[in-house]
Amino acid sequence: MSEEPTFEQLSFEQAFERLQATIQALEEGGLTLEASIEQFDLGMRLANLCTSMLDQAELRVSRLLASGDEIPTTGNEL
């Protein structure tokens, strides 16, 4: 079930967790300078991804029908 999501497919939580893991790896040290730079670069991209997700987020609401189907709606239509 858990196919590795691509960078763009990451949820906020996944991106956030990866960012934390990246920082931890960087802070623990023991990485080569090159690997550190890779981690740093990945961390910056993850941080930017998280920020843009927060910037662009808009609450999505849908209504679950008894049939099991969902129909998108806005809070105002309710």
Next chain:
Amino acid sequence: MQIYEVGQVTGYIRQLMDYDELLVDLWVHGDVSNFTRSTSGHLYFTLKDGQGQLRCALFRSSQRRLGVELANGLSVLVHGRVSFYEAQGSCQLYADAVQPEGVGLLYLQFEALRAKLEAEGLFAPERKRSLPNYPRRIGLVTSPTGAVVHDFLNIVSRRYPLVEILLAPSAVQGEAAPPEVIAALENLNHYHLTRKPLDLIVIARGGGSMEDLSAFNHEGLARAIFASTVPVVSAIGHETDYTIADYVADLRAPTPSAAAELVTPNVLDCRMQLADLRRRLMRGMQDRLQEGESGLDRARTRLERHSPAAEIDVRRRAVDDLIDRGHRTLAHHLQMTREMVRGSGLRLEALSPLQTLHRGYSLSENRTKGILVRSYRSVELGDLLEIRVSDGSISSTTTGTTEAQDTGHEAVEVQP
């Protein structure tokens, strides 16, 4: 006729009572008397009214469900089972709940259901599931009309708009409510298993009277919540209202609005955490760079220690030393030579021509020309000569010159 032992009789009586449907689960109303607390913490009292009395025991393990501070004379409702205490040969009410007098039947039903479900383990703390910090999809069971759904959506939208809300509409009041809420829960769980995963389900209902909220004291609903694969948050009525659904749910929110805040992180907190993570990221990288730099410095120092420059310095110093030594030696030699020369002067003196004059030789000087006479050619007729001998000099005039025969030189004729 058969004869029985006492224990056989008391055992039989106890068995009879323990199999009696009424006696194993009943509420009894009466006044407290002979109230005592044993050293082990169990409570004993007698419940009586104008017609009779009943011994009661409330063991320590059941006392968390003591809804009132017991005291003699207090009128109370006691729940429990009546059995036969063989050791004393008397009936005893083994209480598991005590409530003050005056509570309604609804409350008693509520308490009974709560006791039953609790005994089954539906409220077990270890069964409560934790909720994700950053939910992606939330199921919401509530009435599609009214303030609750709007408030909920507004708060979630403001706090954490990254989430997706899946609304499963349901009646939340009256007889229709329990089956509809159960259906909504099942529907959401089905969606969770077959479509997209849900992180949690919120069952929300605004405040109301205890009768209004009684739909959530429904046994079937309690079991549906218990059976839900997706963690359930109950948000029913006001802060002071407790329903059976609250006890079964993985988390009880005091109100629907509170639920919206409990299940979502605040986007502002997220941004602050992100800013903090960015700072840590930068600092981490700076630290790595600094580490690399100081490593480089250490390597450079080590390298310099082994560099030919140092060796060259050593050699240069040796060369300088040699040059210094050379200078010093040379100066010494010069000094020596100078002293030797001075010594030689003294010896030279010994070789001066005066000594030769003593031996009979003479030295002639051409006074006219002002030169020493070494050859007859340096003298012309008439030139004045000064001839020095050991004890003086003779002035003479040249009268002729002759080249010596044997030497090929002309001899000088001198006339004093």
